[in-house]
Amino acid sequence: MSKKFVERITGMDEDFAQWYTDVVTKAELVDYSSVRGSMIIRPYGYALWENIRNELDRRIKETGHENVYMPLFIPESLLQKEKDHIEGFAPEVAWVTHGGDEKLAERLVVRPTSEVLFGEHYKNIIHSYRDLPKLYNQWANVVRWEKTTRPFLRTLEFLWQEGHTCHETDELAQEETVKMLEVYAEICEQFLAIPVVKGQKTEKEKFAGAKHTYTIESLMHDGKALQSATSHHLGDGFAKAFGIQFLDREGKQQYVQQTSWGFTTRIIGAMIMVHGDDRGLVVPPRIAPTQLMIVPIAQHKEGVLDFTYDLKERLAGHFRVGIDASDKKPGWKFNEYEMKGIPLRLEAGPRDIEQNQVVLVRRDTGEKQTVALEGLEETIASLLEDIQNSLLEKARQHREEKTSVAVNFDEFKTQLEEKAGFIKAMWCGDQSCEDKIKEETSATSRCMPFEQEQLSDECVCCGTKAKHMVYWAKAY
Ligand SMILES: [Zn+2]
Secondary structure, eight states: OOHHHHTTSOOTTTOHHHHHHHHHHHTTSEEEOSSTTOEEEOHHHHHHHHHHHHHHHHHHHHTTOEEOOOOSEEEHHHHTTSHHHHHHHGGGOEEEEEETTEEEEEEEEEOSOOHHHHHHHHHHHOOBGGGOOEEEEEEEEEEOOOSSOBTTTBOSEEEEEEEEEEESSHHHHHHHHHHHHHHHHHIIIIISOOOOEEEEOOTTTSOTTOSEEEEEEEEOTTSOEEEEEEEEEEETHHHHHHTOEEEOTTSOEEEOEEEEEEEETHHHHHHHHHHOBTTBOOOOGGGOSOSEEEEESSTTSTTHHHHHHHHHHHHHTTSOEEEOOSSSOHHHHHHHHHHTTOSEEEEEOHHHHHTTEEEEEETTTOOEEEEESTTHHHHHHHHHHHHHHHHHHHHHHHHHHTEEEOSSHHHHHHHHHHSOSEEEEEEOSOHHHHHHHHHHHOOEEEEEESSOOOOOSBOTTTOSBOOEEEEEEOBO
């Protein structure tokens, strides 16, 4: 019965990239548009984003930030102001050269990120320490002209939030940078059930124009890493480029210390690749647009539809509930909602109604159980909780299994070949070793984790004195 339907999705182990494409399109998360590398986010995909966004927005506001909106266009001269920043972004910006028929006197960039727009604005509104801190956030779309693209993971245009803050001191900016990284980690682990490694990027991998970049890194089902969000301590580089100064408590002119941090629709790609299986998506209950789908069985029989609609009404006050009373076969419905990753399915037919019971089926394990109508809310709530926790636990185990330690370069190469995943190894701090590792293995440094371990005294690449333990992996 279900065979034919499932065949529409390529097996994960057969071709992971094709599996991913099948899932994002067949679960109706996205559609392709006529512009290469741009995606249409369909209602189911957008509902997922809205649930993630709402949770994150709540935490951004709880930590004292205000939402603002900056323009879409940046004049070329403004982007040029911070040298490292323009060098980092120049290869992937989209230019606007004409307004209607008229050639513009100055080209405009479609924002790839908004540091310079915030910089210009902050210069105008910050004058004294009394104006600090400034804690702004914006929800927006940005454009980066990527060469190779994949839905959610890398697209020409994507949705995100970008926080931009100004502080009196370096310490306060540092505190903010790490605080927001913790917020991101919490969203990933508690809502998306994605375990993350928190750490600092190397100089080579940091954000263009930043003093330090912090990151949360997660591991996908295929053993590749995904940078899941970043938070940057910008120092006073942008402040100096834009002249953002304030009169400090002693009456002296100082440059502000800034941060910026971003979280994007990319995380939906991570959710798909961490939890999905051969039947399709698996969506963690806390962000699932529909947590429970009711499928009436033998719905043409008297009382079944009334019963299931009453049930929907009863449960809707507690959960995000759907019902499919269409004339499609139950087997089709089972497969469809499994593919969409809906955490729980509720089945009810004439015999269940007679016996005051329903059947609940978990998406993550496929486990089926008959439960009493009495106390159904409690049963469902605890099942959803258990699914949420199990997904995080399973992802943690997967990551542990796919994390190895290497103390020399030969070991590094063998491990990467034998078992795709994270490799923990010591590093001397020299970029030439980082370059060599990338060149010979195509693994990149993901981060220097906050939780450092002394695995050996020598750099895995050159054998000189090691300075940091680094997570390495092939990455998306
Ligand atoms: Zn080295």
